[in-house]
Amino acid sequence: MATEISAGIIIYRFTKEGPKFLLLYHGGRYWSFPKGKLAEKERSFKAALREVWEETGIRSTNLRFADWFKVEDRFSFVRNKEKIYKTVTYYLAETNKIEVRIKIQPESHQGEHHEGYGWFLYNDGITLLKAPNLKRNLKKAYDLISRKSVHRDAKSA
Template sequence: MREFSSGIIVFRRVLGERFYLLLHYHYKGDYWDFPRGNIKEGESAKEAAIRETREETGLTENELKLVEGFKEEVTWFYKFLGQTVYKKVTYFLAETETENVKISEEHVGARWLSFEDALRLLKYQNSKNLLVKAETFLKNLDDQRSASAVKPGV
């Protein structure tokens, strides 16, 4: 059995600091993680990620600015009704200026957290690794922008 999902690591900036959105999942366990869900037939991973994020957070495509160049895939196996399921989740990265989210009934909470606090709250190592990759990617982007903004003789 195979299952394909996608999601978005959503962040916003407040006074120059990044805060990441985590949702509190209560089905199939009790944990915090990024918005994600199954890819429907005929959907691309990116289309599904945007749809799932809208359904789970209320954030619309217009409120999400996808960060070009970031796409990570996470895979694992799990057991369901005695069968081994191969799961692959494709993650994208997006910035928003919207603070208020409207969670779906799949979740019992949502929080904007600093990188360090989000890293502590995430339960699964795959998610922790994703967050580190996202933060590193964004730091590198910030460094590149700063370097290109500095002009000799100014």
């Protein structure tokens, strides 16, 4: 039995239409939030910051974190006939950046990074996300943003 531990950030920005959430496109029908595996002895928050930088080009200085938001997903899937048990911790952060720099991978490297990205309103994001846990996390983030905006900088977290 293999295990994986990952961390990511649900990133949003305010627009005239309402908050828009950053989703990364993996091909097919699969969209998700920026996330990735923890390096050896790495803490989840630091891993989330690193992964967001690597996957989107958004630096921690461009993020304001929502206080008290930390969700954890636990699920399993099969990769190369092996069952993987995965835990992903997500944080929530606002950014003012619109442009995202992703690494477009050739077809031979699909799954390593992403084929595209988009900023989506809540209802559009819920439609694009297929995994129930991702939908649930987007709803939790949206509900918190809708109630109040309490943030902290990455440095103080």
